[in-house]
Amino acid sequence: MKTETKFNISRRHFLVSTLGAGAGLTLGVYLSGCSNDKDKAPLNTSSHQPQTLFEPNAFVRIRPDNSVTVVIKHLEMGQGTYTGLATLVAEELDAAWDQIKVESAPANAKLYSNLFWGAQGTGGSSAIANSYMQMRQAGATARAMLVAAAAKRWNVKPAEVHVSAGKLSHASGKSASFGELAEAAAKEPIPAEVPVKDPKDFHLIGQTLPRKDTPDKVHAKAIYTQDIKLPAMLTALVLHPPRFGARLQSVDDSEAKKIPGVQHVVMIPTGVAVVATDFWTAKRGRDALKPQWDESQALRKSSEQIREDYRQLAEKPGTVAVNNGDTTATFKHAAKTISAEYDFPFLAHATMEPMNCVVQLQPNQCELWYGAQIQTMDQMALAKLLNLTPEQIKINTLYAGGSFGRRANPQSDYVLEAANIAKALNLNTPIKLLWTREDDMRAGFYRPLYYHQIKAGLDKTGMPVAWQHRIVGQSILAGTGFESAMVKNGVDATSVEGASNLPYHIANLHVDLHSPTLPVPVQWWRSVGSTHNAYVVETFIDQLASTAKQDPVAYRRALLKDHPRHLAVLNLAAEKAGWDNKPLGKDRGRGIAVHESFNTFVAQVAEVTLHADKTFSVDRVVIAVDCGVAVNPDVIRAQMEGGMGYGLSAALSGKISLRDGQVEQSNFHDYPVLRMPQMPTSVEVYIVPSAEPPTGVGEPGTPVIAPALANAIANATGKRYYALPLPTAV
């Protein structure tokens, strides 16, 4: 099966521990696809590393009560990873879906790394992609040991043991549940090689199985960071500086301390923390603080000034991200040249659950409870701050009320803030740091503000022969732990993704980049570079098509000959949307866009209606997606619907702006987000059947809608828009 070779499995480690009589089978499989493993010694060679053999390490636990627990190494933030990863195990185990339970893995990079990163963490739509073989192997190995135990008990050949829906059986009529055989299976030797299924034999992968987190979330039993309650726990709120780069000079806390229930006021690097018995008391205490800020180093610019600085910067060539052919020479001979400039604002993630973190600092240990998304980096940052080892940082990963990138903060911002409070207090008491919506929205770590210039040269037939694209915006990765891996030759991959890998066949291509620095903290935001690059590329190509008086789908098709997966989603979306049918009629428009991010291909067709007052509504969105093997089609549909909605929200109203250095927005009244009446009435998702290894779906639905929508508006009005968010009246 070709998917196996693609994952380049270099070794496998199987670890078993029996946790005493009746504990059943606990099986861990460590399967590494990373070539740079430091530890090449097989872990199951007891003479080498006996302690590792018994290290608690598990993906699959089968208990005598017949439950199968799948330990999930990725953060469940809504994307459905609990369901997806459990499906992979259940498939190879031939378990019944009902008997599968899920549990969040502890922070342990040795056992629970993202195999694409070599560190524990969730992001880049990589959860299914990196664990596809690992989780299947975990299930297959457990199954083989159950089969061996059954064969021994029944005195039959293992090949004669049949496994289906959580039951082992033999033609003689003998049968047993997983639970009945768990203890015996735990004593079986761990098989060295376990084949995984041929995809044609899948019976759970590819099915719409119910989500594992639904019952808890529908019945208000899911525990988020916000909900953690520990004995003697105190709640902390932090007063942050009013501008980026400002620092606390002094604070008068006398009024705050008079409020009953306010227990401590402490200065920390990010501001002043008020620690109280509960949220409301802490908030009243914080409101009563009288701070003095040192704003001598603070940013006082407005978004407009930053944009103007960027425009001036764009007059000079940037660092080259890609340079094919000779754009300069080709422009001289082009029949026609078209150029444009584009603007994108800062964007807040605005997760439904504002950032928060619970921390308990004790001698030689720090324990945390939160929606942890990059456990390994958080452990390292915490260890450094607290003078502990990463192993002394115990993280309990909880459900996250959304992330969209925010909880994977490369600087561990809100996590360190919580730890700094605990450190300053030096108590053993658990501290729950809560951010209000205003704190969350004004804390920075935004999608950066970007300015783009683009120019295309067309030949006589209207086809592009030269393409020059300049991008200006802060580097997300500079100064973070990801810099060495993802900033190459001065080019931050996340700034140019979706632009430097232009799928359209244009012989002369030049993309360059300026990465100015600003004190505004920035971060990845659902689909990262594609959030702006896809808009530029897909609206500009649409403009070129109309300049050439060609159909936008036909024009793209002609340029995508070498990109069959782009083509397939483009064609599928166009077909399902009825692209070739007659125009939609007066005051209506239809637009298309196609984009690949994180190795997933998405095309969307948006239909708009213009209203008498010049406002518009998005009535229908047709989405085609190719994400390789569709592990759970309904989760994929949900991510496409939601990811599209998230992108639509930003396209319609997403904007964080600075005035005199201050963030102008504070809450949902001035940072409007998509509400139900704005969600298109019809959202259709079509999945391209594929046997390619599965890729992620959390992000790739997001960047495609803004260009599809802008192209639909252009189709209806003839007007093109070069800035997001779009105006409310067109």
Place this chain on the structure above:
Amino acid sequence: MITLTINGTAHPLDIDPATPLLWALRDTVGLTGTKFGCGIAQCGACTVHLDGNAIRSCITPVSAAQGKAITTIEGVNTPVAQAVQIAWTQLDVVQCGYCQSGQMMSAIDLLNKNKQPSDDQIDTAMAGNICRCNTYVRIRAAIKAAARALA
């Protein structure tokens, strides 16, 4: 001392009468199903029922809830509520789930007052509940499914 009647049980609480009901529920009584999202009646995450009407508990002081019947997501058990929770489950509406207590409380309120809401009525009634995961198409479908089940 303020006495709140929550899900049929009286809770005498020693708190400031200006405390928003949301924080009394979450921090004092320990019912954390009702969520904090904005604190200014913009997102609907904190929706509970007060004498049978959906309200935003983040801006409702406990003094205003005294003497009234407060129902939270933990206490809903009417046929309408059950139909809503079943529909939410069958359609796998939830993603991160954080907004969903509030969404369901608003949906139950809508269906209590309007047995067969139209598409526009659903959109209008639910416009105060933000879902950042944008599960809106499924919420709409689930409300309709619940309405059908109750018909």
